[in-house]
Amino acid sequence: MTLIRTGLTLLFLLATLSSSGAAEADLRAIIAKFATAKGFSEIGAVVHELAAAGDPAVERPLAALADGNLYVRKADSLVFVGKEAGERVQLFDPLSSEASGEAAKDDITKIKVNNTLRRVIRDALGTLTLGAKDPTVRIAAADTMFKTPDAANIEPLDAAIAKETVASVKALLEQARAASILVSDRPEADKLAAIALIGARGDRDAVSLLTSVEANASGAVKEAATAAIANINSTLALWDAGQNIWYGISLGSVLLLAAIGLAITFGVMGVINMAHGEMVMLGAYTTFVVQQVIRTSFPGLFDWSLVIALPLAFLVAALVGLAIERGVIRFLYGRPLETLLATWGVSLILQQAVRSIFGPTNQEVGNPSWMSGSFDIGQLAITWNRLWILVFALTVFGVLLYVMKRTPWGLQMRAVTANRRMAASMGIRTPWVDALTFALGSGIAGIAGVALSQIDNVSPNLGRGYIIDSFMVVVFGGVGNLWGTLVGAFSLGIVNKFLEPYAGAVLGKIVVLVLIILFIQKRPRGLFALKGRAVEA
Helix, strand or coil, rough: CHHHHHHHHHHHHHHHHHHHHHHHHHHHHHHHHHHCCCHHHHHHHHHHHHHHCCHHHHHHHHHHHHHEEEEECCCCCCCCEEEECCEEEEECCCCCCCEEEEEEEHHHEEEECCCHHHHHHHHHHHHHHHHCCCHHHHHHHHHHHHHCCHHHHHHHHHHHHHHHHCCHHHHHHHHHHHHHHCCCCHHHHHHHHHHHHHHCCCCCCHHEEEEEEHHCCCCCHHHHHHHHHHHHHHHHHHHHHHHHHHHHHHHHHHHHHHHHHHHHHHHHHHHCCCCCCHHHHHHHHHHHHHHHHHHHHHHHHHHHHHHHHHHHHHHHHHHHHHHHHHHHHHHHCCCCCHHHHHHHHHHHHHHHHHHHHHHCCCCCCCHHHHCEEEEEEEEEEEECCCCCCHHHHHHHHHHHHHHHHHHHHHHHHHHHCCHCCCCCCCCCCCHHHHHHHHHHHHHHHHHHHHHHCCCCEEECCHHHHHHHHHHHHHHCCCCCCHHHHHHHHHHHHHHHHHHHHHHHHHHHHHHHHHHHHHHHHHCCCCCCCCCCCCHCC
């Protein structure tokens, strides 16, 4: 029994080796045709024949051909992969990559390729990956074949579709097959079915393909392509509107982070703080310093760099804000124009200090892995860093709202906002409320800088780009009102993004500013009016 099993095993191995040898011999016979192929069309035919073999081993000679590294030795017409080394060329077997000696350049002939032939090779390599074990490789192959359709791809795609077990990958393979049918000589009924399938895909790649079909077809095929393009464009218009809304919400989250601290200090203290943007800048530079320390000393903690930077950025900006309030602003209460000029001067000092320490150029702040990349929802492209900033902004808003509404300190802040004199007569130390409120607003600006470092250049001018927008958000939403700041930030963000395609970024902001001025003429206290010292005055 043991002898029988051993014999059967040997027979199986011999059969396997025999079939393997036969397959390799067939591949070598096809590769040998490169030596006699004349012109790019005949070389392309050999490429197609190699791809039709479906053996991953042919990837090596095809890639060498695309790179211009496939040679024919004149003495025996054998084909090799070559690597130039001075005046000689090292030769390698096209299938096994084993070294096969070397030859002088005069003794070999390079097989020439052009851009058209390179595209043919690229498509051929795409068909080889249809049977890969990794679904992402098969998806990439299907996508390549959809964008570069070829009638020669139909049969390999049919075989791949029959074997495919993943539904999503199978759908992509069917779409690639439909694209190839549209450039083939298949019957009109097949092309109409292919147009219906591609029309259901509904993205811009489908529009591009169908536009080419529409330009070259006639009759029912042309009409079907035209109707499919119209349907896709109407759907894409809705997706584009959704994309603009997402961009507006993303911009609104940035404006909310930049403005929410300003809303507190402006509402409670009535101070026009032109150095608020520099608090944002300090938070961004704190993030830079934290990442530099982690890169040099604790590289394994890089994904935690933002988490570590958040409390440090808050403390740095809050302490600087406290120093500004105690050293400058407390002597200027009741004189808003002078506080504006004083804080403007402070902002210039902070900018120059940062330039002196870190230099005037942009600093590199990296994205942790969990904030890198993007994903799609339908035709919406959403980046992870923008999504996390939105979540972070809403979290900061929720925490601050809780502090304002549910803590003794928040009660004191609201009391000072509503009636400073009455709050003082009730025993509230209004100067310290002012100081701590200013520190809180500055600290929030600091953690806003941590978030902004992920989407903007970290430079001494970082805060300057947000100070005007922050004031617009606060004034539009209602001075000192957190809900007004939230609504104002997202409203202005969405309006900006819808105006930009028509008016441009700069003119769009000017239009928004004019609209806010007109709005303030009707509602001087913004969307959500709040009683406070401005009302008393």
